[in-house]
Amino acid sequence: MIYLDNAATTYPKPEAVYKAIDKCLREFGANPGRAGHKLSLNAGRAIYETRELLCELFNIDNPMNIIFTSNATESLNLAIKGLLKSGDHVITTSMEHNSVIRPIMSLKEAGVECSIIDCNDEGVLEVEKLEKEIKDNTKLIAITHGSNVTGTIMPIEEIGKISNKHNILFLVDAAQTAGVYTIDVKKLNIDLLAFPGHKGLFGPQGTGGLYIGEGIELRQMKEGGTGSKSESLLQPDILPDRYESGTPNTPGIVGLGAGICFILEEGIDKIRKHEENLTAYMLDGLRTIDMIKVYGPKNQKKQGAVISINIGKIDSSEVSYILDKAFDIAVRSGLHCSPLSHKTIGTFEQGTIRFSIGYFNTKEDIDESIYALKKICKEI
Numbered sequence: 001m002i003y004l005d006n007a008a009t010t011y012p013k014p015e016a017v018y019k020a021i022d023k024c025l026r027e028f029g030a031n032p033g034r035a036g037h038k039l040s041l042n043a044g045r046a047i048y049e050t051r052e053l054l055c056e057l058f059n060i061d062n063p064m065n066i067i068f069t070s071n072a073t074e075s076l077n078l079a080i081k082g083l084l085k086s087g088d089h090v091i092t093t094s095m096e097h098n099s100v101i102r103p104i105m106s107l108k109e110a111g112v113e114c115s116i117i118d119c120n121d122e123g124v125l126e127v128e129k130l131e132k133e134i135k136d137n138t139k140l141i142a143i144t145h146g147s148n149v150t151g152t153i154m155p156i157e158e159i160g161k162i163s164n165k166h167n168i169l170f171l172v173d174a175a176q177t178a179g180v181y182t183i184d185v186k187k188l189n190i191d192l193l194a195f196p197g198h199k200g201l202f203g204p205q206g207t208g209g210l211y212i213g214e215g216i217e218l219r220q221m222k223e224g225g226t227g228s229k230s231e232s233l234l235q236p237d238i239l240p241d242r243y244e245s246g247t248p249n250t251p252g253i254v255g256l257g258a259g260i261c262f263i264l265e266e267g268i269d270k271i272r273k274h275e276e277n278l279t280a281y282m283l284d285g286l287r288t289i290d291m292i293k294v295y296g297p298k299n300q301k302k303q304g305a306v307i308s309i310n311i312g313k314i315d316s317s318e319v320s321y322i323l324d325k326a327f328d329i330a331v332r333s334g335l336h337c338s339p340l341s342h343k344t345i346g347t348f349e350q351g352t353i354r355f356s357i358g359y360f361n362t363k364e365d366i367d368e369s370i371y372a373l374k375k376i377c378k379e380i
């Protein structure tokens, strides 16, 4: 079977990830940070090593400023709901995933104002439009780095400069880019970086994280056992304990660490180059099929390895069903949890068929996909 649903979760994982999880469960499967025995200490050390690897990947100084969560959604909720309060204004775009839009909308009743900047029909944002929306009470700019519908890469370097100039906090949703694009939180002026562990970082599902810039105070989403300051009835305010209550996903975090090691060993440029090459190759193949409409920038330098298409007016879920049943090709159809993106590119009714390429895909996978699409177009 051909897996082209890597934007949802990467599959397969590097061999080292499977091995690391297995080793963790067998050899140091104790509760970390809770006891003084060897197994607990080894589990705690392994979690700390993953924090250090994330620091290396994102150029973060202090490993304690990384909070482990269960996915990018939880990270985004912590950042948005933890930060914004009544009277604050937040700026975002029409290309966001629901995991940015819904937490913001949930705060509207609590008195948080929001501006959603319209992107063009390729999902491209005009930075000038965003700067014009800045007001005295603008507290946060929250934006995706790469669209999960069109792959469009957002100008986060320019936005980081704007947020820095106006003294506004900058939250980046790196769900589609972490592990594939270089993200340097210092160079890009990123204050809050939300990332999933299970996509480009090659960890298992149930992993994710939030980098919180030095000195930024968020309201915690949960309170409970941290293994620290147990004499106190109040949540400790030290990081990461303030935001990490309860037993962590140790095997998942260890697997995530192995995924990041793989990225650092392969080299992020090599990974991106491979995905860019396959994206260009697929875009070329799609250009040869008249009935197919391709959305987004249609340029591998301006988009991640995500390609959304439609065949005439045919429902996107019908095509993805045929791809799976008849050709054993796994893609995703519909709205991809991002209704505003579909309104932006004009596919709200039909949805799109999304091919999302990963590091383990090959040219042959793309050839098979183009062959299948040609056949479907002929027979439909």
Ligand SMILES: Cc1ncc(COP(=O)(O)O)c(C=O)c1O
Pocket: 007, 008, 070, 071, 072, 073, 074, 097, 099, 144, 146, 147, 148, 173, 175, 176, 196, 197, 208
């Ligand atoms: C752009 C974007 N943001 C956020 C998310 C949410 O990620 P998670 O599934 O890890 O919660 C996704 C998931 O596909 C995404 O594509």
